[in-house]
Amino acid sequence: MTTTTTPARADRPAPAPVRPRGGANKTKSGRRRSWMPLWLLLPSAVILIPLFGYPLYQLGLLSFLEFGQPQASAGEVAEFVGFDNYSTLLGDDQFWDVLSQTVIFAAACVVATLAVGAALAVLLTRVGKWPRLLLLFAALGAWAAPAMTGSTVWMFLFDTNLGLVNEVLGMQGHNWFYEKWSAFALVGVVVVWHSFPFVMISLYAGIESIPVSVLEAARLDGASTWTTFRHVMLPILRPILTIVVIQSIIWDFKVFTQIYVMTGGGGIAGQNLVLNVYAYQKAFASSDYSLGAAIGVLMTLILLVVTVFYIRALRRSGEEL
Amino acid sequence: MKIRSLAAVAVAGIALAACAPGTASKSKSADEQTGTLKVWLYDEANRAPKEKVVNAAVADFKAAHPKVNVEVGYIPTDAGPRAEKMKGAFNDPNSAPDVVEFGNTDLFGYVAAGGLADISADLDTWSEVGDLPKDLKDTTLVDGKTYGLPWWLGLRSLYYRTDVFTELGIKPPTSYAELVEAAKKVRSAKPDMFGIAVGGKYTFGGLPFVWAGGGDIATQQGGKYVATIDSPQSQAGVKAYTDLFGKDICPPQQCADLTGGKTVEAFAAGTAGMAILPNSSRSAVEAGVAKGKYAVVPLPGNTPGSIAPAFSGGNDLGVMKSSQHRSLAVDFMKILGGKKYQLQMFDAMGNLPTLASARGDVVAKDPWLKPFIDTLNAGTKFVPKDAAWAKIDAQSVVPTMFQKVVTGKSDVSGATGEAKTAIDNAFAGK
Numbered sequence: 001m002t003t004t005t006t007p008a009r010a011d012r013p014a015p016a017p018v019r020p021r022g023g024a025n026k027t028k029s030g031r032r033r034s035w036m037p038l039w040l041l042l043p044s045a046v047i048l049i050p051l052f053g054y055p056l057y058q059l060g061l062l063s064f065l066e067f068g069q070p071q072a073s074a075g076e077v078a079e080f081v082g083f084d085n086y087s088t089l090l091g092d093d094q095f096w097d098v099l100s101q102t103v104i105f106a107a108a109c110v111v112a113t114l115a116v117g118a119a120l121a122v123l124l125t126r127v128g129k130w131p132r133l134l135l136l137f138a139a140l141g142a143w144a145a146p147a148m149t150g151s152t153v154w155m156f157l158f159d160t161n162l163g164l165v166n167e168v169l170g171m172q173g174h175n176w177f178y179e180k181w182s183a184f185a186l187v188g189v190v191v192v193w194h195s196f197p198f199v200m201i202s203l204y205a206g207i208e209s210i211p212v213s214v215l216e217a218a219r220l221d222g223a224s225t226w227t228t229f230r231h232v233m234l235p236i237l238r239p240i241l242t243i244v245v246i247q248s249i250i251w252d253f254k255v256f257t258q259i260y261v262m263t264g265g266g267g268i269a270g271q272n273l274v275l276n277v278y279a280y281q282k283a284f285a286s287s288d289y290s291l292g293a294a295i296g297v298l299m300t301l302i303l304l305v306v307t308v309f310y311i312r313a314l315r316r317s318g319e320e321l
Numbered sequence: 322m323k324i325r326s327l328a329a330v331a332v333a334g335i336a337l338a339a340c341a342p343g344t345a346s347k348s349k350s351a352d353e354q355t356g357t358l359k360v361w362l363y364d365e366a367n368r369a370p371k372e373k374v375v376n377a378a379v380a381d382f383k384a385a386h387p388k389v390n391v392e393v394g395y396i397p398t399d400a401g402p403r404a405e406k407m408k409g410a411f412n413d414p415n416s417a418p419d420v421v422e423f424g425n426t427d428l429f430g431y432v433a434a435g436g437l438a439d440i441s442a443d444l445d446t447w448s449e450v451g452d453l454p455k456d457l458k459d460t461t462l463v464d465g466k467t468y469g470l471p472w473w474l475g476l477r478s479l480y481y482r483t484d485v486f487t488e489l490g491i492k493p494p495t496s497y498a499e500l501v502e503a504a505k506k507v508r509s510a511k512p513d514m515f516g517i518a519v520g521g522k523y524t525f526g527g528l529p530f531v532w533a534g535g536g537d538i539a540t541q542q543g544g545k546y547v548a549t550i551d552s553p554q555s556q557a558g559v560k561a562y563t564d565l566f567g568k569d570i571c572p573p574q575q576c577a578d579l580t581g582g583k584t585v586e587a588f589a590a591g592t593a594g595m596a597i598l599p600n601s602s603r604s605a606v607e608a609g610v611a612k613g614k615y616a617v618v619p620l621p622g623n624t625p626g627s628i629a630p631a632f633s634g635g636n637d638l639g640v641m642k643s644s645q646h647r648s649l650a651v652d653f654m655k656i657l658g659g660k661k662y663q664l665q666m667f668d669a670m671g672n673l674p675t676l677a678s679a680r681g682d683v684v685a686k687d688p689w690l691k692p693f694i695d696t697l698n699a700g701t702k703f704v705p706k707d708a709a710w711a712k713i714d715a716q717s718v719v720p721t722m723f724q725k726v727v728t729g730k731s732d733v734s735g736a737t738g739e740a741k742t743a744i745d746n747a748f749a750g751k
Contacts, residue, residue: 069711073411074435160575175574178728265401268521268577269724270717285401285715287408287434 056300062293069287085294094270095278095295102253102274105184109252112192114245117199124204136201143197147257154190155262180271183263187272190258195251199244206240207233242314246307253303256280275299351645357390358649359418361410363636364395366585367605370669377665378657389649394418399580400524403427404715411436414643419650420657422472425460425635426704430711432463438640441467443651449659452676460703461637469637470658473672474680475599476631476701477525477620478692480606484614485511485594493618496625497533497561500595504570507594516570518593519562520579521724522717525632526597531558532702533622533629538719539705539744546705548744550722551737560733561623563726577727588615599634600693603671617692619699633701635675709747718743 063085070076089095120139124132142150158165160175177183210233218228234241256276259266266273266281273281275295283292365371372395379391396406407427410417411434423431431437444450444467453471461469479500481493486503489510494500504516519526531537536555539546549555566573579587581598588596589609597620598606606615619628638658640650656662663674667683673693674680684690704710713719722740725731731739 069408069411069430069434072434073408074433173572173575175578178574178577264578268728269721269730271730281716284405284408286712287404287715 059293059296059300062290063297065290067290067293072287072289081290085290086298089291089294089298094273098273098275098278101184101272105188105274106249106252106255109188109191109195109255110245110248112188113195113199113248113252116192117196117244118203120196120200121203121207124200125207139197139200142193143201145194147194148261150194151190151258151261154186154193158186177263177267177272180267183267183272187255187258187262190262191252191255194258195248199248202240202244203237206237210236238314242310246310249306249310250303253306254299352647353645354386354649355388356646357392358420358646358653360391360393360420360653361396361406361418362393362422363398365398365605365670366582366589366602367608367670368395370604371666374662374665374669375657378653378662382653382656385652386649389646391653398582400714401717404711407431407436408434410641411643414641417641417643419641419644419646420654421639421641422636423469423639425469425471425633425637426710426714428461428469428637428639429463429706429708431639432468433708433711436642437468438642438644438647439466439468440470440640440651440654443640443655444470447655449655449676452660452678454675454677457635457675460633460706469639470654471675472636472638472658473601473663473666474675474697475601475634475636476673476693476696477529477597477599477634478617478631478696479595479620480588480598480602480611480615480617481595482507482591482593482611482614483616485514493616494621495618496621496627497530497623497629499625500621501565501570504565504595508569508571511594513592515572515576515587515593517565517595517597518579518584518587519565519571519576519597520581520584521566521573521577521727522580522720523584523597523723524581524714524719525634526581526584527559527562527719527723528702529597529620529629529631530562531555533627534558534561537702538713539748541705546707546709546748548741548748550719550744551734551741556733556737559722559726559737563723563733566727573727573729577724600690601670601672603689604669617689619692619696628696628699630700630702631696633697633703635673705748707748709744709750712747713744716743716747718747 064080064082065071065078066081066084067078071078120135124135127135145153157163158176160166161172165176166172166174176186214232214236215228218232223232254276255274259272259274259277260280263272265285266277276299279292279295279299282288282295360375362371362375372393375393379393382391383389397403404427407421407423410421411431421437428437457471457474458467461467461471479494481503485491485507486493489506491503491506492499494503500517506516507514508516528538531550531554534554534557536552536558537549538555539548539550541547550559565571566576584593584596585598585602585605586609587593588598589602589606589611591610606612620631621627622629638654640647640654644650660674660676660679663672663676663679664682666672667674667679671689673690674683684694704714718740722736725736725739726733
């Protein structure tokens, strides 16, 4: 692997100062240089840390209180209840059902989004100018459509009695949202439709930025298309793929609008609840703000763990991010 | 680097530790005499005639208060979205209205949330207060204080299509068994119609069946409410209602997710032979193809000739505790809630007036109301008068119970058992 990526490295201007690697290279000058990026990060950190820290802090605090509607608006004192909200939540079978179907639903959406996005990105590099423009335009349209609008339009298409799809298929009276997984599948399609353009455009940009000379060199060395893809393109695309995968996991795990709008707040008897909608139902429909906050905290932790593991796995495989 | 950023986080943490979660500042009501008076009313299935009457009331009000602007907003009637809207208003007084219309069942939760103003003194001095029956006034009391002005009554009865019934030679049902029979006949003769439009999310369409057999959501035992939705009588009622969801009456695929509003639309659009609708749906029904081709009878109970107890529904007008225009708000409420506009609202929407003389007037001149008055006289039921009802309603406990049975996810005893747990938890404040 290292040998095949060498051409890519050689293509760049040689890195002038050798990067300090490990403890042995920690010279004085190396140390001073390594502070520089942090100073550059400072302005954004000053904005981002309070902006994310404060809501997270409030969320965490809320999850340890008993905080309902009387506390929110009638001036009742909020009591500290320790881990009560968490134990209520973890002892509730519905929470585990919702968690497991959220994971399955999100995983399916991530895989489908990446597959569709990557396939179309490759297609973009292979077709002529006009089909490419058309495809880009259509994808941008889907991307630009607000989740609310997109969901509503798809709902109309699949309406039980008046929908175009039932009309064309001759299935009037068939309710796509009646069965749990049929409803999830339909919502999943809309989620993918909304999010594949990001994957497609990012990967397309990545593929286009691979220097032709590298691919030529690989071909001259006798690499097959697959080898070229696996050992030349993929390593170069890896940083983009990482971002795209993490983004997709976060988006699809947190999906809200499509489920809320299309299944009317969680489906028949709550069969299509995902964590985010569940948290919303607890916090805002039932006015159990503290329980909703506890769900929010758990979601944040789950996503943090997923992201950290993913980044570490990448690091271990020896690729730079 | 690590140490520094950790220190920064720690400092930020300490700085923030002083703050508690956002609590609406104790509402400071004021009594400004100018500015904009905000009013929130229900967005009924057919809003146009209601809007017309309300606009006339606004004009009346403006004649007395020329410097005041009135802004009327219409909020969703479905329990979930409505509760969210109202809680938003409680939590942020700046975006709250001054005058609100709310369901009489919502009052207890709203009062517990500190959202409504005590208007006892204002109503006592109202010229029309003597016309308001005591039993209705009592529905707006919490700890002896009045928080609402009963505006109109909504009683549900059975609407049916006279043309279809005549064509098929069916008589209006007088018992549950006849209701089922009639519904099946309609559906088998007209496959594009529901025998009766029922909905999995239609709480007050389903509850009369529970009440008809002597069941209830909860009963008061020693000053505390205990769920009785799983009692044998209640279970029989749940079964009776959910049995109407079948391919031969109202297919679960299409009916499991219907709300009360959707059954109004189905009946008005001519896709249902019968429906359990309130008197206030009159204008919506008459705006559709069912106009002139329907009649109303009381919803039958189990034994022939009996009437299933209806939910004593209706809406109140109230003043928000956070209102900055308290006396203007009270004035507007009195105008819109007075006899003049109660009568107009009846003409426009079919809303039954709460003021005794107004109700007497409309009942005398309009025989259309007879089945509703018969239902009223046969005895009505109400939801638990407790703040917990707001939570039970918002959590969709009753619809979820119906939907689980209708979709076959659970049997009647399983679904009612789950509902009992949820209801008892709500009363226990969990």
